[in-house]
Amino acid sequence: MNINKIKSEFPIFSKKVHNNDLVYLDSANSSQKPLVVVDRIYDFYTKEFSNIGRSVHYLAVAATNLYENTRVSVQKHINAKDKDEIVFTKGATEAINLVANTYGNKNLNEGDEVLITELEHHSNYVPWHYLRKSKGVKIEFAEVNNDGEVTLESIEKKITSKTKMIAVTHLSNVTGAILPIKEITQLAHSKGIPVLVDGCQGAPHLNLDMQDLDCDFYAISCHKMYGPTGLGILYAKKKWLEELPPYQGGGGMIGEVKKNDISYGDLPNKYEAGTMATAQVIAFEESIKFLNKLGMQNIIKHEKELMEYGRETLMKNNSVKLIGNPKNQGAVLSFTIEGIHPHDIATILDEDGVAIRAGHHCCQVLHDKFGLPATARASFGVYNTKDDIDKLNASINKCKKIFDKK
Amino acid sequence: MNINKIKSEFPIFSKKVHNNDLVYLDSANSSQKPLVVVDRIYDFYTKEFSNIGRSVHYLAVAATNLYENTRVSVQKHINAKDKDEIVFTKGATEAINLVANTYGNKNLNEGDEVLITELEHHSNYVPWHYLRKSKGVKIEFAEVNNDGEVTLESIEKKITSKTKMIAVTHLSNVTGAILPIKEITQLAHSKGIPVLVDGCQGAPHLNLDMQDLDCDFYAISCHKMYGPTGLGILYAKKKWLEELPPYQGGGGMIGEVKKNDISYGDLPNKYEAGTMATAQVIAFEESIKFLNKLGMQNIIKHEKELMEYGRETLMKNNSVKLIGNPKNQGAVLSFTIEGIHPHDIATILDEDGVAIRAGHHCCQVLHDKFGLPATARASFGVYNTKDDIDKLNASINKCKKIFDKK
Amino acid sequence: MNLKELYQELILDHGKNPRNLKKTENFNKDAKGHNPLCGDKVHIYLKLNENKKVEEASFEGSGCAISMASASIMTELVKGKEVNDVKELIKDFLEMIKEKNALKSNNLSEDEKTKLMSLSGVQQYPMRVKCATLSWHTLTSAINNKKDEINTEKLD
Amino acid sequence: MNLKELYQELILDHGKNPRNLKKTENFNKDAKGHNPLCGDKVHIYLKLNENKKVEEASFEGSGCAISMASASIMTELVKGKEVNDVKELIKDFLEMIKEKNALKSNNLSEDEKTKLMSLSGVQQYPMRVKCATLSWHTLTSAINNKKDEINTEKLD
Ligand SMILES: Cc1ncc(COP(=O)(O)O)c(C=O)c1O
Numbered sequence A, B: 001m002n003i004n005k006i007k008s009e010f011p012i013f014s015k016k017v018h019n020n021d022l023v024y025l026d027s028a029n030s031s032q033k034p035l036v037v038v039d040r041i042y043d044f045y046t047k048e049f050s051n052i053g054r055s056v057h058y059l060a061v062a063a064t065n066l067y068e069n070t071r072v073s074v075q076k077h078i079n080a081k082d083k084d085e086i087v088f089t090k091g092a093t094e095a096i097n098l099v100a101n102t103y104g105n106k107n108l109n110e111g112d113e114v115l116i117t118e119l120e121h122h123s124n125y126v127p128w129h130y131l132r133k134s135k136g137v138k139i140e141f142a143e144v145n146n147d148g149e150v151t152l153e154s155i156e157k158k159i160t161s162k163t164k165m166i167a168v169t170h171l172s173n174v175t176g177a178i179l180p181i182k183e184i185t186q187l188a189h190s191k192g193i194p195v196l197v198d199g200c201q202g203a204p205h206l207n208l209d210m211q212d213l214d215c216d217f218y219a220i221s222c223h224k225m226y227g228p229t230g231l232g233i234l235y236a237k238k239k240w241l242e243e244l245p246p247y248q249g250g251g252g253m254i255g256e257v258k259k260n261d262i263s264y265g266d267l268p269n270k271y272e273a274g275t276m277a278t279a280q281v282i283a284f285e286e287s288i289k290f291l292n293k294l295g296m297q298n299i300i301k302h303e304k305e306l307m308e309y310g311r312e313t314l315m316k317n318n319s320v321k322l323i324g325n326p327k328n329q330g331a332v333l334s335f336t337i338e339g340i341h342p343h344d345i346a347t348i349l350d351e352d353g354v355a356i357r358a359g360h361h362c363c364q365v366l367h368d369k370f371g372l373p374a375t376a377r378a379s380f381g382v383y384n385t386k387d388d389i390d391k392l393n394a395s396i397n398k399c400k401k402i403f404d405k406k
Numbered sequence C, D: 001m002n003l004k005e006l007y008q009e010l011i012l013d014h015g016k017n018p019r020n021l022k023k024t025e026n027f028n029k030d031a032k033g034h035n036p037l038c039g040d041k042v043h044i045y046l047k048l049n050e051n052k053k054v055e056e057a058s059f060e061g062s063g064c065a066i067s068m069a070s071a072s073i074m075t076e077l078v079k080g081k082e083v084n085d086v087k088e089l090i091k092d093f094l095e096m097i098k099e100k101n102a103l104k105s106n107n108l109s110e111d112e113k114t115k116l117m118s119l120s121g122v123q124q125y126p127m128r129v130k131c132a133t134l135s136w137h138t139l140t141s142a143i144n145n146k147k148d149e150i151n152t153e154k155l156d
């Protein structure tokens, strides 16, 4: 892949930050947007805008078709069986809340267990915690090992006859560990347990094949996938969407509304209450096209090379300690520097235009486990180069210089 | 106001629909967007994009400030006491679901009554229906009169000692009736009952003053207010946001997260779980500026003139029957034509570039009451002119010509 | 797009004066259909004799000119036909409307064909296709004794 | 923006070797503070004597150089001061950091002023202001016997 050409498709990289080129290493937080996506939003609002689904006039019909086209593109991109298995949400967080709420209220009772992992993002823990509070459901944590991985065995160890849901991340947003989803699903299904995958970090960096993974639910945040903010996707097997109750109630999701009772609409309407993020959905079509134009295999290869170079470079830097060492690692590298707090690192790096994230990355349980209040994290996207890593490393050295002054 | 100048600020009006100028009379569904708003989205994505709140690098800091600026602008625009009373949601539907869910779970019990009106949009009925199903809460409907109004008296009539919430629309999206919110709130508060206002149609067309209305909750959809899709606002008095439990769980809304327990963050974070609709919030600042530049008083005056001209014109047209005749009416005119179904009307009008909506407008209870399966609806925005109404009328005459052929 | 093709005289006539708009006495098959987005509703009644021939067909409901005309024409056309031929006819009609195919049936009279084809104008109006197909889907449901209400959101 | 001003020698020194990083024995006032977005935590301990003078001040916690230095310098400065002067000092400090005001207090020694001013570099780093102010807000809380944990999200 010609990364400089790719980079040129992202207008933000022509911007300077503190008079330096932008070295954007915060894609796990949110990715930058290629021009095609931004242009699509612009064109839709300026030339084609209408609300969808409810009006029969020209603009509404056209917008509805565009909106549904994206649903089909997502279906194909993740190899879902049916376009009705794709539900648009406001983000992965909402997608997980939707499942925890509807599945939890219908199928979980006091003493039932939800098995998550010590790697989970708060978005895949807090929604289950609500059920702990409201229904007395228990939450179990599959252990992370010192390499920052959660293995099939550590999942297996925590499964009991009470386990009614396994909810795991596809790719850790701290250690970068890629979990063996297919194996986890096989194991879970052999015991009749459904599996939810938090695919926030998986979606932008891995090849997605729902038939192969065979998970029951998969949550995606479009803004991490070169798409607009305010949009997420819940993939769910059709039987679940048919069987579970609706989530939010409002316009568009109803069947018949009487004073004494209400029936709900069919899929996918049942789960898309109220006016949806029309422009964002329509523009997301361009994000998928963009990914497919590059080719997921090429993206994976490129990011793997970057990862390896990044690990190597930082490992050579004596004062840097990498967090985790997963055998199977996605585009995330977390680290600490002896004697310098991650916030100070981030501030100093920023001065050089190097954007990383510092903190607990919404994974307090994991940080507690590792005994770290915070870490620094560099994460990659299609537009990053080895040069970016060299600049990261140079800025890290500057941190040390500043802090070693005395 | 110079409407042609205003119209020129909306790029979509340079488009042709079936070779005709666009006569957009579907703003109650969703308004068109002024160029400033679309440009802001474009600029943010191409020059300033970052996720907010969690990173300390330059772009993140700048984006966070922009995001919070909008919160303050909204606060000022609706005269809320505190910026923390402004919660961003994905739409009014989510805002109402948030209240029904949190208030309902905390404060409503079997036999308690929620008082809504026969005018309500499904978005202000279905969320309460969930509590009917889950908790045995009762839903009462204040009656609409033949003019399509809900009066203070009809609300008063349905208040009992069991009434624990009054949830009413500010401006009906079918009859255009403007409800006496201030008086309803006074009455309700005198009996210790909180009031939620569905402000979807109120927000774009009325002057909003939370101190004057004194309601407890006010829900807004930004896409109906010349803003981006996928964004809504919940205004709630601080005491409620402090007292009620959180709604969705995830990143950003937490205090401390331990394996055995979780505490929640402070306002407004507590209610903004996960990555928010950053670009949309930032662009909405421009929508507010746009409204304030025109001046809400001028907008109200302009739309009143349009309404009056619209009523007059359609009343002169013998075959048209207007739905409702509220003394206090906002920018919505619904009608039927003897012998022609609203869907057929909408299709024929569309051929002339006249975009209206036909159906039950997510108000089945109201349509049942009026014995109508569907109505046609013309709704106005700042960009509409008397000429648009003349064109509407001409197209209506064409409908009759087509249908009277035999 | 062509309004004249959509609102042909035949359609307007059937829309305004729908035939068989009643409840068949002694019906032995029926089904309900509903389009939740626009509110159109239809209830189809059939009386089949012992030879599986449609003796009577009627409908109740309300909707736009297209949906009323479609139900009206449909009930006219199925009367006197055997169930298997009716199934043929439904398939043929739906393919014409949704895939813009030509009619295949060769056991239709010219008059019957003209009636069916009068509904083809809807091909150019994607948002109106459901208006034309609701009663036909509901007919299938009636024949198959399906209990669930037909919902066009699910089908088109 | 100026990293040299932010990371002055005094800050780095206090950040690396924080003074009073311990739990005061026999403390009679204390409060906890927390910045949920970044995870910084602090626990402030005070021992006031019968004349409302701060006899001992210390803190426990973890955080970045700025937050550690701020707590370290703060605990140094309040020792020996009367509660009312401490309140003055807090106000003065917060106004300096948040509103970029000059220090007003005239009961500070030159050395004390230098220490306080060493934290002013943070003015140019809005996301880091909370790091500098957390311990000060928590100190207020301790003095006022507030039970709730201080949360910078609420305050800055
Ligand atoms: C009165 C009223 N309430 C609620 C809604 C729902 O708003 P949204 O679909 O933007 O959530 C609408 C608009 O559809 C409305 O007109």
Ligand SMILES: Cc1ncc(COP(=O)(O)O)c(C=O)c1O
Binding pocket: A028, A029, A091, A092, A093, A094, A121, A123, A124, A169, A171, A172, A173, A198, A200, A201, A221, A362, B250, B251, B273, B274, B275, B276
């Ligand atoms: C692993 C993981 N899960 C969940 C989330 C939450 O996604 P969002 O904030 O877009 O809803 C994130 C990103 O913040 C993440 O990295």
